[in-house]
Amino acid sequence: MRIAIYYRVSTKLQEKKFSLPAQKEELRSYAHKENWTIINEFKDVESGGKLKKDGLNALLDLVEEGGIDAVLCIEQDRLSRLDTVSWEYLKDTLRENKVKIAEPGVLIDLDNEDDVFISDIKNLIAQRDKRNVVKKMMRGKRQRLREGKGWGVPPFEYRYNKESETYEAKKDWKWTIPFIDNLYLNEQLGMKLISDKLNEISPTPTGKKWNEHLVHTRLSSKAFHGISEKSFVNGELISANVYEPLRSEETYNQIQEERAKRGKQFSVAGRKNSTNIHMLKRSQLTCGHCGRKILIETHGLKTKPLYYAKHGRKMSIKDGHVCDISINTVRFDSNIIQALKEVLTSEELAKKYIDIEYDEQEINKLKAEIKDHEKTITDLKGSADRLLDIYLSGDLKKDKYVQKEKEIAAKIEFQEVALNKLNRKLTAIDSSSFTYESLYQYMEIAKNIETELTALQRAQLMGTLFPKGIVYKEKLILITEIFKGIPIEITVPIKDDPYTWHHKKKFNV
Numbered sequence: 280m281r282i283a284i285y286y287r288v289s290t291k292l293q294e295k296k297f298s299l300p301a302q303k304e305e306l307r308s309y310a311h312k313e314n315w316t317i318i319n320e321f322k323d324v325e326s327g328g329k330l331k332k333d334g335l336n337a338l339l340d341l342v343e344e345g346g347i348d349a350v351l352c353i354e355q356d357r358l359s360r361l362d363t364v365s366w367e368y369l370k371d372t373l374r375e376n377k378v379k380i381a382e383p384g385v386l387i388d389l390d391n392e393d394d395v396f397i398s399d400i401k402n403l404i405a406q407r408d409k410r411n412v413v414k415k416m417m418r419g420k421r422q423r424l425r426e427g428k429g430w431g432v433p434p435f436e437y438r439y440n441k442e443s444e445t446y447e448a449k450k451d452w453k454w455t456i457p458f459i460d461n462l463y464l465n466e467q468l469g470m471k472l473i474s475d476k477l478n479e480i481s482p483t484p485t486g487k488k489w490n491e492h493l494v495h496t497r498l499s500s501k502a503f504h505g506i507s508e509k510s511f512v513n514g515e516l517i518s519a520n521v522y523e524p525l526r527s528e529e530t531y532n533q534i535q536e537e538r539a540k541r542g543k544q545f546s547v548a549g550r551k552n553s554t555n556i557h558m559l560k561r562s563q564l565t566c567g568h569c570g571r572k573i574l575i576e577t578h579g580l581k582t583k584p585l586y587y588a589k590h591g592r593k594m595s596i597k598d599g600h601v602c603d604i605s606i607n608t609v610r611f612d613s614n615i616i617q618a619l620k621e622v623l624t625s626e627e628l629a630k631k632y633i634d635i636e637y638d639e640q641e642i643n644k645l646k647a648e649i650k651d652h653e654k655t656i657t658d659l660k661g662s663a664d665r666l667l668d669i670y671l672s673g674d675l676k677k678d679k680y681v682q683k684e685k686e687i688a689a690k691i692e693f694q695e696v697a698l699n700k701l702n703r704k705l706t707a708i709d710s711s712s713f714t715y716e717s718l719y720q721y722m723e724i725a726k727n728i729e730t731e732l733t734a735l736q737r738a739q740l741m742g743t744l745f746p747k748g749i750v751y752k753e754k755l756i757l758i759t760e761i762f763k764g765i766p767i768e769i770t771v772p773i774k775d776d777p778y779t780w781h782h783k784k785k786f787n788v
């Protein structure tokens with residue numbers, strides 16, 4: 280048998296039995312006695328509770344190369360003092376490669392271990408590895424940017440030239456930026472009118488309609504005078520000349536001055552002539568309690584409107600009661616703005632609103648939730664079957680049956696939507712495609728949501744960022760599906776109802 284010897288030495292274990300010379304002596308002579316061939320020896324030293332795993336890693340390489348039949352170590356417990364994950368990973372690797380663990384007098388075959396558990400651990404490790412890959416990738420991106428090379432998807436006026444490693448402007452689309460600049464600076468048009476003019480000429484390079492947003496990006500992004508600028512989560516801001524310029528820096532600065540001026544006009548005019556549109560007006564909201572649609576309805580004066588998140592007038596009855604959720608949006612408006620700001624401030628603050636680090640516990644919780652939903656669906660399908668039996672046996676009138684059957688079908692659909700969502704989330708976590716960095720890159724445009732946008736623009740931006748939302752009595756969940764259709768949820772708290780509170784106070788007094 281071909282073996283490797285693995286020594287672990289701990290500064291904690293001062294006993295002679297576990298000293299390196301003692302281990303060497305014992306294991307080598309044991310191998311000799313058994314007539315085993317020692318292919319190699321590996322050593323790790325544990326000090327201050329930390330284990331350097333260089334030896335173990337080298338051992339695993341050898342195992343994976345198929346170089347040995349067993350690992351010999353002083354006692355299995357020596358190895359199992361590794362942290363659990365390393366231990367399971369080691370066992371798994373050994374098992375996969377049909378390598379046994381040997382200790383003087385004992386030979387352990389790992390083939391009978393619990394498969395499911397091991398594969399769980401393996402997934403966990405694979406996932407961690409991937410996360411590290413993403414981190415490395417981000418480091419790579421920083422480096423590229425420093426070297427003036429750029430990365431990622433450029434604005435649609437550009438294409439990446441692999442040979443020169445630069446972003447070139449597409450020949451047919453060089454006209455858009457000067458065209459927009461002229462309308463904005465010289466003709467003094469607003470973004471909406473500019474997008475109308477663009478649409479008269481042509482759709483965007485991706486075949487879609489121009490809108491205020493796209494124009495806004497073109498007026499505010501430094502890309503069009505060449506600069507790629509990224510702020511990284513660690514606070515670092517890197518800018519580099521990456522794009523072929525389509526306007527001068529001077530024009531860019533002029534545009535920013537103009538924007539600042541108009542921004543002020545907007546806020547003054549905005550108060551007088553409000554466009555009466557709530558920022559969630561373009562997001563599809565559903566009720567977390569009954570699953571029905573939630574609308575943002577406008578009440579009160581045109582100049583000073585109040586908005587309520589509530590069900591439409593058409594009441595439908597499910598579960599035998601009417602859900603009467605109705606929330607004055609002043610209870611969450613400022614919380615939404617604050618949430619966006621904090622999410623964009625740091626990963627630490629973002630954690631208040633979003634689950635970013637998915638650990639084992641999180642994954643297990645998700646899996647449990649998925650199981651729950653699956654069970655509920657099975658149960659509901661069972662009820663539908665039983666209902667049909669009752670109907671067929673003649674104990675239920677047809678209209679009653681149809682009504683009940685519909686109710687169950689609606690419940691099943693509701694459950695299935697939730698289940699799908701959870702499954703996608705689990706896939707996302709497994710593939711580690713979600714990182715704070717990627718979220719930040721995407722949400723960055725919401726940074727100035729408070730100051731720079733009109734009410735309409737704000738609603739458009741929110742509708743793009745969060746096409747969906749769920750309203751509960753005590754919280755609002757904004758959902759983005761930016762990561763390959765994977766829902767990421769931002770949970771915004773809802774404040775107590777100030778009006779109810781006033782009433783109560785009055786009554787109490």
Ligand SMILES: [Zn+2]
Nearest residue numbers: 566568569602
């Ligand atoms: Zn409801």
